[in-house]
Amino acid sequence: MKLLIVDDEKLICEWLNYSIQAMKSFEIIGTANNGSEALSLFYKTRPDIIITDLKMPVMDGLELIKKIRQDNDWVQIIILSAYSEFNLAREALRIGADEYILKTEMNNEVLQEALIKAQNSLTRSKKEQNYSVEKSLSQVHNRKILLNNNILNKDEIDSLKSKVPEWSNHHYFIIAIWTNHLIKGFHLSNSYPINHVFGFHYNDLIYIYIEKISENLQHKEREKLMIDYANEIAQINGCPIAMSETDSHIKNIPLNIPNVINNLELSFYIEENRVFNKMTTEKENDGKNEKEENIFEIPNINLYTKLKVLLSYYYNSQVLPLKKVRNRLWELMDTIEVSYSKNPELLKAIMSAKKIIAKSTKFSELEISINKVANHIKDGDLKLTSKKNSYVTESMKFIEENFMHPISLEDTASYVGLSQEYFSKIFSDENGINYSTYLTKVRLNKARKLLEYSNYKVQNIAESVGYPNVSYFSTVFKKEFGCTPFEYRRKQLRKEI
Secondary structure, eight states, X not given: OEEEEEOSOHHHHHHHHHHHHTOTTOEEEEEESSHHHHHHHHHHHOOSEEEEESXXXXXXXXXXXXXXXXXXXXXXXXXXXXXXXXXXXXHHHHHTOOEEEEGGGOOXXXXXXXXXXXXXXXXXXXXXXXXXXXXXXXXXXXHHHHTTOSOOOHHHHHHHHHHOTTOOSSEEEEEEEETHHHHHOOOOOOSSSEEEEEEXXXXXXXXXXXXXXXXXXXXXXXXXXXXXXXXXXXXXXTSOEEEOOOBXXXXXXXXXXXXXXHHHHHHHHHOOSSEEOHHHHHHHHTTOOXXXXXXXXXXXXXXXXXXXXXXXXXXXXXXXXXXXXXXXXXXXHHHHHHHTTTOXXXXXXXHHHHHHHHHOOOHHHHHHHHHHHXXXXXXXXXXXXXXXXXXXXXXXXXXXXXXXXXXXXXXXXXXXTOOHHHHHHHHHHHHSSOHHHHHHHHHHHHHHHHHHHOOOOHHHHHHHTTOSOHHHHHHHHHHXXXXXXXXXXXXXXXXXX
């Protein structure tokens, strides 16, 4: 794999050169100090992988990525980012970067992991390119006709037959698989009197095969033959297979495609290498609720819990369209991204999760990725709670030591290094009362002790707990304890007698 390094920091370039030279699978074909030099080198050398900084003179990393992606989508781009540049890193990933490494975490292990990931991605891409599934115009033409979701008219049927000689008067059925099995090398069975008509991509994740079987067979015989055929394909390839029912009319094929897609999507949850058809899908979904609960509107539920509940709900329902599940999880990732925009590790997990959400064909893969996000949220919340607790504890100590002085909310917030608004909120959340009420209670409890155990005058006690105006002190004291300071002291004296 040919590799290009782009960074304006000499030490980083030297370290990358030194580290990568020890990795036998990679060859450094050039080093550039800015995006402009890198672009020129890119067109001359055509590297497989680019490692680039974001902030550079002449042309920065973002501009470099944009220019490369204008006419090249296969080269793997790894960006180097500092914590303070995370917004830039997020933008870089949005416009076409494939991976990023935090400079503070960069070591041989992290670098090698990123390079191997890029290498594997390139290998998969090349296999996909070699596996030509839509070479001919006839296949593109047929795909367009068959995905219209309507019954075919005579002209469309004639057009299909003219483009593909295999179309004839037979019974037709549809097989659907996940496209990642094409890359691994997918094989149809030749052991049965069933013929392949043609195949095409339904979308990026699903591949469709149109198969035909003799119309001279009895219905039960035909159904058994199809099941045996599909089971053998599932066993040969080690993957789930979705299958439609047979239909004697070509015109109905577009109507059957959505049904076979639904059958395949069930394998997303069940993850068994077997056949999923109408009968098995109805059996699995029997009694399950298709209505999605509005988890997002449950009161007093944090994002961590929402994620865990949502995953559990999707797995247990197993009937929601996969597109809806993906969209819902993507929306939640966006919400979390906004709420935790200052947590680089969490944002990195979200970006990884989004890739899985878009491409995963197994619920377990999705679950692992989403759980990583959930755990980052939980850890972040615990750290935040711990930090909040430390701020509140520090402020309470400050009050304890300075209650006799005219300390305000602003004074205390400034002491612990927080804004008034944020400090006021976390203080109230932690103690159940606001700052002013808490300070008053501290002062009055100190005053009460002095009234009980000292001979100080009420005027002096008031001043010693932070109330220079004895009249105001008496009013506040009575509101809290139901009697004036004088009455309170008299009651305590009577108790002693």
